[in-house]
Amino acid sequence: MKTFNSFRAQEEKEQNNQITIPFTVKEAEETYELVTAVNGQAVTTSLRVAEYFGKAHKDVLKAIRALECSNDFQGRNFSPSFYTRDLPNGGTKKDPMYYMTRDGFTFLAMGFTGKVAAQFKENYINAFNQMEDILRSGQENRYALSVLKSELVKVNKNLRKAITAGRLKYGNAYGPAGDIPSSFSLYEQDSFIKNVKNIMAHVNNALLTAYFLNTELQKKDETIQELEQTIKRIRLETSKVLGY
Structure with missing residues (x-):
């Protein structure tokens, strides 16, 4: 499986398009909670998707692994990773998760149906747009300050x-x-x-x-x-x- 360095960047918008940067506390929180930047690319995680859509993380992992997409698309838009989970006995355990690009999220979210899911998908896409605009405009410092x-x-x-x-x-x-x-x-x-x-x-x-x-x-x-x-x-x- 390829890593983030192999993810293809999204096509840039025309330079004369207006860029909206979320510099208010509320907007910064909303974007940061859903989408982050890794190696200069806007991504989210299976954990955040599961939490935001109210799904069990194991079900989101299962859905990602069952996607009917090409190996090339899977490699460019989904990157396997892990997170460390605290155990009741005081120890820790590494569990699987995925990072995904906007295209990966969009492909996965096609299977999320219903009026509430539609609103959540819209919010997520807006968050991707904001993060990508931030990265393109080179104003990560101002965004980081707002967070x-x-x-x-x-x-x-x-x-x-x-x-x-x-x-x-x-x-x-x-x-x-x-x-x-x-x-x-x-x-x-x-x-x-x-x-x-x-x-x-x-x-x-x-x-x-x-x-x-x-x-x-x-x-x-x-x-x-x-x-x-x-x-x-x-x-x-x-x-x-x-x-x-």
Whole structure:
């Protein structure tokens, strides 16, 4: 089976066609959830197709393997791979999956019928269009920033909720400390790589601070335990002296 490097690129649209790039958080999320880019080509996976269409992944795999298409078409538009699945016992297992191009998805989705399936197919095709326009226009950086921004919105929202709940339970001391931030910032004038490096630097500093605070907390716990043992001994000796 051939790999992605052998996938033939889709025919380019005329250069004077208008290109629509999904730069809003909502549009970026919708495209990213369905279609991604591998080796400069828009692709999706059997896992995403199964989840989006509400099908069992094993059934999607079976449908791909049963497609009545030529070996050449299969090789150009479907690439076997695997994903790692967590097991209940804490281990992991590699299970099969497929990457597929727009043509591969279109051929597979012909077998998905019904009004809901039709809408899902339309959404998927739109996502392919958007990703391919992004790749052709060379604006992957702006798209990547929009996806990163959408993820940071979620992270910052969760951090704010955690801080609010923590302060209600533990007091105002709960929350940011040292290099542990209350939120992460994105600088749209900078590149995606620069933003990722900046965020990872904050994460690194936050972890180092958390390690230090955890060590100090353990030391205090040990001190408290020693004090409790000392108080217990004093009480025991006092009771002996006083004849309790």
